[in-house]
Amino acid sequence: MSDLLQYQNINTISKQQMTKNKQIPNSKKKSSIWSLIIAYGLFLVSYLLFISPVFAQQINLSISPPHLEVVIKPGKSILVAYTVQNLGDPVVIIPKVLPFVPKDNQGNITIQEDFEGPIRFALDNADLQLDKPFFLKSQAAQQLLLRMRIPDGAPEWDYYYTFFVETQPFPGTEGVTSSQAQARIGSNILATVTQTGVFNVKGRVAFFDVIPRFKLGKNINIFDSSDQIPIVLILENNGKNLFKPEGNIVLSGIFGEKAKYDILPQNILAGSQRVVLASPSAQLNCDLPKNNQEVKLCQNPLSLLLSGFFAGRYTLSAEINFGDNSPTNFFASTSFIGLPFKFLLGLLVVIIAAVILVRRLQKD
């Protein structure tokens, strides 16, 4: 019996203690809630701060230098250091050299799929070879030492190549229809092979004219006085070597006023044409063309765009030198007439409106 009482006492005491334990003061409850909130807050902040966002596999490569021109004798070789940098995810890349041909008259090219030409290319890096893949980790750069060797007896001509690196595409996801993207980034090499250092330059002006708003007959180009005057100058290279034209386009008005625009020295490759640029030029906003004329202009490559108020007959003349080895200057000219159509139309509207207004006033 006493044992039972003792057990009941013990039980009662322990229950009281448990009740005591359960009765936590309100202040302690609040502080524990707050500490929970703070803990969760800290967790959330650290999660947001330290967890980097997840992106899809991406490629980001750069190459330097982006362009190379070399004049070289047969039997010689040179070494060019390229730097390829990987700013994206780790990639396996393959360095290659392929020839290219000009695609159009705007400096675009078509890379040929098969190597041709006498120039021999190789990498001087001890551990890397052309057409062999290598791994480039993220944020890493690799110097590629490209050796160009011109064999003895190589024909004296221009040879155009693109040195590029291409990524190996990642394997597709199994069981999912997909397309893998492969990236190539390249740098053009313009090589002139010459024994004597004398270049074969045969240039000509293939086209020099304005794109008129109206045309009378074959030769009379007419613009509204407030129109911008678009000019196209296309040069052609029929020689064996590239050249860089120099010169200017001169605008002459009927009262002897003149304005000169310099031609920018761009490469005209052997056997190609190119629309050359002159500066300073007015500009168009091709994203938001205002009228059909502007749409037309945005679809055409232009050499120069003149802005101003043109009244009367103007002459445009181009004087061009086809580079250092070209002894003579070449000339071409065209002309246009600026007439104030819009102004005259406005004047007519004003006169008619004035007549109507006066008649009404007289009636009143």
Place this chain on the structure above:
Amino acid sequence: MKNFVFCFIVLLFAFCFLHLNKAIADNLSGPNYKIQFSNISSGGAPASSSNYNIYTSLGQSAAQQFSSTGYLLRAGIKYLYSIAPFSFSLSATNINFGTLIPNSFSNQTTDLTVSFSSAQGYQVTAMEKDKLKTLDGANNIPDTSCDSGCLISSAGTWSLATNNGFGYNMGNLNGNSDVPADFSSSSKFRPFANLASGDSAQIVMSASPNISSNKYHNSNRKSRLTFQISVSTTQAAGTYQTVVRFTAIPKY
């Protein structure tokens, strides 16, 4: 007569004020500023005699012809428009179309970004190595011919999913006008040029040295390529895959 003269003068003034255009001076700049060449030289010109040619540039570092017996390497204003790197990025390389539902479109995108410092511009071409094919090559998804015809070089409207195929659309992202003009809306598509069929790669993005465009920011020129695919109800089940090659090159 007095009234007429008075009215005429008032209306003429009104007309003149309405007709006034904003005066814009000719300039060398774009929205942020553009100089065609990346370095302003204070002088320099070619000179020659019977035994030598020499090219000089003042006000520019490391710009000259580097030569030795038998070769001549040209670097600098006259020869290289920039020594700054040319870069290209693709935002996604694994373009998963998931499970295809017959006669409904599935679309995926990747963003193309180019940074160049050359005044000559750049080009990006695209071509597929072959049609979307099963791994054994027995079945393929045809390249699109759009709703009423489109080619690898000219886009056409493709809005009917019952016209099955695989194609792409291009759109400018940051105010450039670098994608071909035939991608005039998001419903214009082209089939990819096909390397296996002997097609030549097509330009999908370029900055021509076109002085009529005032958008000549040389960094981060961005566009979005949208892949679109639709299969027929009779398309054989399987996993179809291909590789699309993008080539980014500065202009010469």
